[in-house]
Amino acid sequence: MRVLVTRPEEAARKTAAKIAALGHHAVILPLMAAEHHPQAALDALRQPHAAVAVTSAETARVLQTLGGEVHPYLQDTVFAVGDATADALRATGFASVQAAEGTGASMVERFRPQLRQMTSQRPLLYLAGQPRSPVFEEDLEAAGIPVTTVVSYTMRPVPITKAALSSALETPPVDVVLLYSRATALRFFELPLSDESLIVLSRSRILCLSENIAQAVPKALESTVETAASPVEDSLLALL
Incomplete structure (x- = not known):
């Protein structure tokens, strides 16, 4: 075929x-082609956060472009949307990556106990793409989980x-x-x-x-x- x-x-x-x-x-x-925003991702990682959420392997490719500048954050807890994204993050060097079942809703459900530990001082950092589905952020808001969303790449036609x-x-x-x-x-x-x-x-x-x-x-x-x-x-x- x-x-x-x-x-x-x-x-x-x-x-x-x-x-x-x-x-x-x-x-x-x-x-579509991805326009990367590595500086935005790096600036976000430098701010206080308790964990990182990633819903696309494209974000891992953004982080790979940072080279050694991403090394201080490779021990961060990272919640990935699915196995492919998790594998891309591990290949980038992240040591503590957990995978959900492929959707934003499954991320909130699977990681809920850990997400409830987020605070306004140390929120969840969501390194997102644009455009994206609003479901993940809506579910986080409904669960009362503090999150900072930063666009790490934009898909262009x-x-x-x-x-x-x-x-x-x-x-x-x-x-x-x-x-x-x-x-x-x-x-x-x-x-x-x-x-x-x-x-x-x-x-x-x-x-x-x-x-x-x-x-x-x-x-x-x-x-x-x-x-x-x-x-x-x-x-x-x-x-x-």
């Missing part, structure tokens, strides 16, 4: 290797020409489209899709990492949508 991967370039290459190992062909079409889009989707037609974030899904369906591309999509499978992402797919294509059993990549690729 031909599988369209819409992730940012670095993550897309890793996903493509997994797809190849499954015997399929990956077509990489990054729709990658310019895509109509010719490049048609080439990726149509020659030959893709069988599967992978969508990993709501922002990417919204971006994908805002692109100038040709009539032929729309026909290809109507005959393909659109695989979404979560129900929130699936809801961004147009109604006309909802019959093609499948959602991963859990919001982790292995679960998504299992649908192949």
